[in-house]
Amino acid sequence: MSQFKGSSYASALATLHTLCFVDPWSEDNFRNILNLPTTFGIGDEKGFILYSDLGDDLEILTIAVHPDYRRKGIATNLIKELQNFAQKNQKGKIFLEVNVKNTPAVQLYLKNGFIQSGIRKNYYHEKGQTFDALCFYWQQKNSA
Numbered sequence: 543m544s545q546f547k548g549s550s551y552a553s554a555l556a557t558l559h560t561l562c563f564v565d566p567w568s569e570d571n572f573r574n575i576l577n578l579p580t581t582f583g584i585g586d587e588k589g590f591i592l593y594s595d596l597g598d599d600l601e602i603l604t605i606a607v608h609p610d611y612r613r614k615g616i617a618t619n620l621i622k623e624l625q626n627f628a629q630k631n632q633k634g635k636i637f638l639e640v641n642v643k644n645t646p647a648v649q650l651y652l653k654n655g656f657i658q659s660g661i662r663k664n665y666y667h668e669k670g671q672t673f674d675a676l677c678f679y680w681q682q683k684n685s686a
């Protein structure tokens with residue numbers, strides 16, 4: 543899995559996102575997000591994670607694995623790589639939000655040491671329905 547930066551992967555990431563989400567981000571969305579100086583990615587055509595470098599901490603913006611390659615540990619490897627990066631670069635915490643109904647993702651985060659810290663009511667809007675977001679964080683063992 544390789545690290546990437548910049549908007550040259552916007553089209554490929556949007557295509558993969560479309561296979562993975564009910565409300566995927568468009569190519570333009572990806573281009574804008576990837577062009578932010580704080581946005582970085584890890585992954586390849588099978589799966590990727592985008593994160594924001596907040597300085598002292600990191601935030602996962604999105605993670606997606608191609609439906610043909612699921613349950614093979616790809617998302618776990620992406621998260622572990624991000625956790626290793628955090629450890630090597632003194633990033634104390636990794637934050638994220640996940641839709642309460644997204645059981646695969648919630649299980650993925652729990653299995654990888656994330657802790658639930660709160661709920662944002664009616665955070666997601668999908669086809670006229672609203673869903674709460676669960677807020678999770680992962681913290682380095684030696685971080686306050």
Ligand SMILES: CC(C)(COP(=O)(O)OP(=O)(O)OC[C@H]1O[C@@H](n2cnc3c(N)ncnc32)[C@H](O)[C@@H]1OP(=O)(O)O)[C@@H](O)C(=O)NCCC(=O)NCCS
Binds near residue numbers: 618
């Ligand atoms: C969530 C997602 C990224 C997981 O990717 P993956 O590569 O299949 O995940 P892994 O193989 O690393 O699975 C790790 C663990 O997550 C949990 N998990 C993954 N898929 C699951 C599912 N369908 N049902 C229940 N638990 C699941 C399991 O605990 C799994 O461990 P196990 O296989 O030993 O039981 C993938 O399903 C996906 O792209 N979903 C659509 C996009 C999405 O919802 N992204 C998250 C937004 S916050």
